[in-house]
Amino acid sequence: GDSVTQTEGLVTLTEGLPVMLNCTYQTIYSNPFLFWYVQHLNESPRLLLKSFTDNKRTEHQGFHATLHKSSSSFHLQKSSAQLSDSALYYCALSDRGTGSKLSFGKGAKLTVSP
Amino acid sequence: AQTIHQWPVAEIKAVGSPLSLGCTIKGKSSPNLYWYWQATGGTLQQLFYSITVGQVESVVQLNLSASRPKDDQFILSTEKLLLSHSGFYLCAWSPDWASAETLYFGSGTRLTVL
Numbered sequence: 001g002d003s004v005t006q007t008e009g010l011v012t013l014t015e016g017l018p019v020m021l022n023c024t025y026q027t028i029y030s031n032p033f034l035f036w037y038v039q040h041l042n043e044s045p046r047l048l049l050k051s052f053t054d055n056k057r058t059e060h061q062g063f064h065a066t067l068h069k070s071s072s073s074f075h076l077q078k079s080s081a082q083l084s085d086s087a088l089y090y091c092a093l094s095d096r097g098t099g100s101k102l103s104f105g106k107g108a109k110l111t112v113s114p
Numbered sequence: 115a116q117t118i119h120q121w122p123v124a125e126i127k128a129v130g131s132p133l134s135l136g137c138t139i140k141g142k143s144s145p146n147l148y149w150y151w152q153a154t155g156g157t158l159q160q161l162f163y164s165i166t167v168g169q170v171e172s173v174v175q176l177n178l179s180a181s182r183p184k185d186d187q188f189i190l191s192t193e194k195l196l197l198s199h200s201g202f203y204l205c206a207w208s209p210d211w212a213s214a215e216t217l218y219f220g221s222g223t224r225l226t227v228l
Contacts, residue, residue, distance in 0.1 A: 035216075037158075037217075043221075044204060044219035044220060044221055044222050045158065045204070045217075045219050046218075046219065047216050047217070047218075050216060090157065090158060092158075101160060101163070101173065102160065102217065104157050104158040104159075105157065106156075106157045107156075107157050107158075
């Protein structure tokens with residue numbers, strides 16, 4: 001079945017440093033949809049980025065990611081971390097072949113300190 | 115604009131007792147509806163999804179059941195709670211079955227089973 005492997009556990013950064021959260025996936029489908037969801041403390045997850053186009057950079061709120069089908073990757077990046085970026089980040093894969101099933105990675109808790 | 119309302123906000127229940135959680139989506143006809151479960155510190159696990167009234171598909175067996183009695187309503191229930199049912203339950207909707215699965219989450223129900 002589909003699976004997502006992402007940077008897990010705790011990621012601690014100092015404000016101003018770059019953010020890089022890795023995400024790789026496995027799927028039998030040639031046209032997967034990849035997502036990054038963000039969940040701030042005591043809130044529900046919300047969509048941060050999504051992409052289905054190979055080698056095209058997608059950006060939102062200072063974050064960006066590029067889907068690379070050749071390496072099955074969709075890494076999340078930001079040039080300069082802010083305190084407000086502290087949150088849980090989930091990479092997810094849409095299995096369009098079997099309909100509505102979104103496979104989430106285990107999540108990474110990003111903590112940005114001053 | 116679409117709104118999603120989940121109830122209750124939190125529950126503390128005894129092992130072996132019944133449970134019913136609900137969510138209602140307003141402003142969108144025939145949404146795709148989902149139940150997700152998040153253990154403390156864990157990832158998002160899809161439990162059920164529904165694309166139409168009366169039709170619910172189970173993704174993971176956790177001794178829970180779901181029903182969609184109305185187009186805008188999704189219910190999660192069990193007759194006998196287990197300790198392992200504790201966690202954060204999220205209802206979500208997406209606008210389109212065929213396109214990229216952008217999920218919009220409700221505010222969640224925090225369940226503690228004692």
